[in-house]
Amino acid sequence: MGRTGNTEYVKNRQNLTRSANSYHILDIEIDSNINACSNNICDVSHKEIPLYKYTDIPDFLQGNPYVIHGYRVMLPFSLCLKSIFVWSNESINIWSHLLGFLIFLLLMVYDNLIILPRTGSSFSDYFVVSLGLLCYQVCMLCSVGFHMFCCHSERASRRWLAVDLTGISLGVIGCYLPAVHYAFYCLSVWRDVYFFIITILTVSTIVIQLHRKFFSHGWFRYRILIYVFLAGYGVLPTIHWVYLNGGPQAEIVQLFIPKVMTIYCAGVLALVFYLSKFPERFLPGSFDYIGSSHQWWHIIVVAAFIYWHFAGQEILLYRQSHQCHI
Numbered sequence: 001m002g003r004t005g006n007t008e009y010v011k012n013r014q015n016l017t018r019s020a021n022s023y024h025i026l027d028i029e030i031d032s033n034i035n036a037c038s039n040n041i042c043d044v045s046h047k048e049i050p051l052y053k054y055t056d057i058p059d060f061l062q063g064n065p066y067v068i069h070g071y072r073v074m075l076p077f078s079l080c081l082k083s084i085f086v087w088s089n090e091s092i093n094i095w096s097h098l099l100g101f102l103i104f105l106l107l108m109v110y111d112n113l114i115i116l117p118r119t120g121s122s123f124s125d126y127f128v129v130s131l132g133l134l135c136y137q138v139c140m141l142c143s144v145g146f147h148m149f150c151c152h153s154e155r156a157s158r159r160w161l162a163v164d165l166t167g168i169s170l171g172v173i174g175c176y177l178p179a180v181h182y183a184f185y186c187l188s189v190w191r192d193v194y195f196f197i198i199t200i201l202t203v204s205t206i207v208i209q210l211h212r213k214f215f216s217h218g219w220f221r222y223r224i225l226i227y228v229f230l231a232g233y234g235v236l237p238t239i240h241w242v243y244l245n246g247g248p249q250a251e252i253v254q255l256f257i258p259k260v261m262t263i264y265c266a267g268v269l270a271l272v273f274y275l276s277k278f279p280e281r282f283l284p285g286s287f288d289y290i291g292s293s294h295q296w297w298h299i300i301v302v303a304a305f306i307y308w309h310f311a312g313q314e315i316l317l318y319r320q321s322h323q324c325h326i
């Protein structure tokens with residue numbers, strides 16, 4: 001579980017990092033600014049990476065006072081990598097999305113080699129299914145990167161948070177792509193209109209991140225609202241699609257709508273965990289390593305993406321076995 005760290009040197013290292021003005025892409029070079037060896041951390045094995053209590057960590061790592069133990073602090077880049085094999089309060093966050101990445105990579109290979117050839121899919125089916133799964137994979141890796149490197153420095157934490165949030169945008173577009181493709185299979189004009197709108201919305205969420213206040217505490221609510229809007233926007237094309245298909249009684253609507261409702265319920269459930277900090281809020285310190293709200297958020301997101309992928313496959317099979325009537 002790692003030895004308990006020295007509080008004083010953590011504060012010193014925080015000051016050291018804050019005084020550095022140079023800034024590099026992904027902040028990997030900042031590694032050289034941290035004089036890890038002077039703190040005897042460069043030669044510890046990964047099994048001895050020190051872990052800290054919430055009260056001893058720098059401000060930028062604070063955010064959930066109900067997770068009390070198991071924080072990695074100011075690790076050099078190489079030890080951030082090694083720390084994935086250390087049992088910390090980030091272990092499940094890292095491994096849940098690392099496994100998620102592997103699952104979506106395998107699904108992409110399996111679908112391209114087995115499922116899509118078997119169903120006689122078109123080039124656009126291959127393209128959309130692969131792109132959707134690729135979005136999920138990038139989303140997973142961005143999240144893994146954030147949880148691995150956020151402890152490196154304040155600037156690295158902020159930069160990787162940007163990467164993580166960009167990954168969420170890509171994850172949402174990964175849900176939209178196959179859904180719009182199959183739902184509007186027979187209505188190619190509307191399909192292209194919604195593809196265009198969703199692309200604009202996704203790019204806009206990424207551009208908004210360039211605002212200097214975007215990652216500030218004061219913008220927390222705006223950040224949440226932006227992503228809720230991006231995901232919630234899907235209700236509009238869904239209502240339009242139900243109308244175009246003849247209303248709630250149509251066979252395809254009855255097949256598809258319960259799946260849309262399930263994915264939105266999963267999204268709301270994940271968000272409730274994320275915002276409420278349940279269950280650790282009621283038993284602070286009891287879910288530091290297993291069962292904290294952020295871990296539930298991660299697991300629900302992976303499960304929701306997997307569910308949505310197979311839901312899309314069902315609609316694909318339906319579309320391929322039914323003629324377009326509209």
Ligand SMILES: [Zn+2]
Nearest residue numbers: 093143294298
């Ligand atoms: Zn996360």
